[in-house]
Amino acid sequence: MNISKAACLAGILSASLAAAASEDAVITVHEDKVLHPVSRYLTGACIEDVNHEIYGGLYSQMVFGESFQEPPGPDGVSKMWRAARSGSASGQFSVETNQPFVGAQCQRMAFMGGAGEAGIENQGLNRWGMSFVQGRQYEGCVDARADVPAVITVALESADGARVCAEQNLSVSGPGWQHLDFVLTSSASDSRGRFSIKLKQPGSVDIGYAFLQPGEWGRFKGLPVRRDVAEGLVDQGITVLRYGGSMVNAPAYRWKKMIGPRERRPPYKGAWYPHSSNGWGILDFLDFCEAAGFLGVPDLNVNETPQDMADFIDCVNGPADGVWGAKRAAGGHPRPYGLKYMELGNEERVDANYFEKFRALAEAIWAKDPNMILVVGDFAYERIIKDPLNFTGAASGINTLAAQRQILQLAKQHNRAVWFDVHVWTDGPAPGPSLAGAFSFDNALGQLADGADYKVVIFELNAQNHAQRRALANALAINAAARDGRFPIVTSANGLQPDRQNDNGWDQGLLFLNPSQVWLQPPGWVTRMLSRHYEPLLVECEATGGLDAIATRSEDGKSLVLTVVNPGEKPALSTIAIGGYSAAASSAEVEELSAPLNASNPAGEPGRVQPAPQQWPARFENGAVKHDFAPHSFTVIKFN
Numbered sequence: 001m002n003i004s005k006a007a008c009l010a011g012i013l014s015a016s017l018a019a020a021a022s023e024d025a026v027i028t029v030h031e032d033k034v035l036h037p038v039s040r041y042l043t044g045a046c047i048e049d050v051n052h053e054i055y056g057g058l059y060s061q062m063v064f065g066e067s068f069q070e071p072p073g074p075d076g077v078s079k080m081w082r083a084a085r086s087g088s089a090s091g092q093f094s095v096e097t098n099q100p101f102v103g104a105q106c107q108r109m110a111f112m113g114g115a116g117e118a119g120i121e122n123q124g125l126n127r128w129g130m131s132f133v134q135g136r137q138y139e140g141c142v143d144a145r146a147d148v149p150a151v152i153t154v155a156l157e158s159a160d161g162a163r164v165c166a167e168q169n170l171s172v173s174g175p176g177w178q179h180l181d182f183v184l185t186s187s188a189s190d191s192r193g194r195f196s197i198k199l200k201q202p203g204s205v206d207i208g209y210a211f212l213q214p215g216e217w218g219r220f221k222g223l224p225v226r227r228d229v230a231e232g233l234v235d236q237g238i239t240v241l242r243y244g245g246s247m248v249n250a251p252a253y254r255w256k257k258m259i260g261p262r263e264r265r266p267p268y269k270g271a272w273y274p275h276s277s278n279g280w281g282i283l284d285f286l287d288f289c290e291a292a293g294f295l296g297v298p299d300l301n302v303n304e305t306p307q308d309m310a311d312f313i314d315c316v317n318g319p320a321d322g323v324w325g326a327k328r329a330a331g332g333h334p335r336p337y338g339l340k341y342m343e344l345g346n347e348e349r350v351d352a353n354y355f356e357k358f359r360a361l362a363e364a365i366w367a368k369d370p371n372m373i374l375v376v377g378d379f380a381y382e383r384i385i386k387d388p389l390n391f392t393g394a395a396s397g398i399n400t401l402a403a404q405r406q407i408l409q410l411a412k413q414h415n416r417a418v419w420f421d422v423h424v425w426t427d428g429p430a431p432g433p434s435l436a437g438a439f440s441f442d443n444a445l446g447q448l449a450d451g452a453d454y455k456v457v458i459f460e461l462n463a464q465n466h467a468q469r470r471a472l473a474n475a476l477a478i479n480a481a482a483r484d485g486r487f488p489i490v491t492s493a494n495g496l497q498p499d500r501q502n503d504n505g506w507d508q509g510l511l512f513l514n515p516s517q518v519w520l521q522p523p524g525w526v527t528r529m530l531s532r533h534y535e536p537l538l539v540e541c542e543a544t545g546g547l548d549a550i551a552t553r554s555e556d557g558k559s560l561v562l563t564v565v566n567p568g569e570k571p572a573l574s575t576i577a578i579g580g581y582s583a584a585a586s587s588a589e590v591e592e593l594s595a596p597l598n599a600s601n602p603a604g605e606p607g608r609v610q611p612a613p614q615q616w617p618a619r620f621e622n623g624a625v626k627h628d629f630a631p632h633s634f635t636v637i638k639f640n
Contacts, residue, residue, distance in 0.1 A: 027541065243285040426470055
């Protein structure tokens, strides 16, 4: 796309919203005119621990507040836990800061007297309850110490503790921290259950860490990943997953803190949650992507040291007999990951300071792996860039592209490839001006590159909603990226979202979840529809009447796919003309996602907005056929 086309894009999309359907729309396809290949990686997602996508979401850990770092409530119990008592038992609770297991504190619980039980209980993220399935095993561990030997009981219970679904006694033999594993089989199903740690006789115990997850049955390929969430991502058709975002900008976000035994990984002050867990980190992400068949792109803090980045490359791509490769092997992955792409920073001020950091890290990384493609964590461009040498107006506040030019020169000097990540606003129903800005940014880099090997990627399509309006804007943005042909990767933020969890405005999950359920929102259906009907070649296609359309076909020409967006509020009665298509009748597969702009899928009605696949007996006359596109719709038509 040239600059003039980029400048017109936002206006074209806005005009299409207001277009009336009083005149028939026309879609003209020339299937014999191949324009360029279409990347398989335009149907990606971005995940980070915003709104607890990971800790409380994808991560199989069912306990929230695993290391007791939250401040205590009035009862002396760390915030995400509660005191649990039965009978006449009395308990005493406090957080202890003397030699805690990890972090700054641990939880003390004491049985003071009476008959019954005294302890603590946890009901998961936001105390929404844990989902237990009858007859299924749950695995876990507790790290505990006691000045005097004691016996603790771990249990799966109903929310009020009245019903015990499973329990097991564990012996704490002395004052040193002990790691105690357990397996519990639930005798009943409960969608709002709790996990308890209790004393049944006088004594005092410190608890430093607690972990509970489903057995193999409920995890994805044996990983610490919720099986239903992982399968939801796979079924959605995700092809590439980026792990990063503002979470990587937290000062304590460092990859070396994410390895080793989960219980010993230090909690840290996160960008989104002040008591974040390192229990699921970058290597866990790479394990998951490998198992799911996704291309994985991790994002790392740009303030990592060059030596730590060199060690990271040894860890992920080095032999198992090296110092860091051995640590990878000890974690269960003896083979190198073969990582190809990694990002440095997120939404950075790409200025002289960033360049110096990038250069130091890049040279350390390339010395270890010359084939590693590094991605610059750039931001967004709301204005068309007409003069790259004198540009002002980047959303990040940078007044020039001088640092980007230096990065290009660095890549050229080292004969390496470098990519730039820009983010695009798709709050809907049309993309914002940052989409046109992204294309013009690519043009600008081309004028500055002087032969350097570069590409632009979009790692975040961003919105503040998960409704049909965002679905349409995402579809328009992905159509535009496919039409342009230069962006190798497009991912949509945020890939996941626990239901009713919106701490910060980014209420935009593609796949929603609660403790017992997983379902797609309208933008997630767009990803699924595009991925399932992917064809590798873009062919010439024009659309009128307020429609946005692209056409792709198979290598052998036997399959032709139209992806059509009608962002307007009226139906579009359309003529589809396919050059050279002479069949009088043809069967086509049609999926249409249509709904009011603000419609989404609540937990009680997860299928309210979803496509209705159907076989369409298309009747061609002189190479043309009629089709109605519903208002506010995204439609995929596959001709065989």
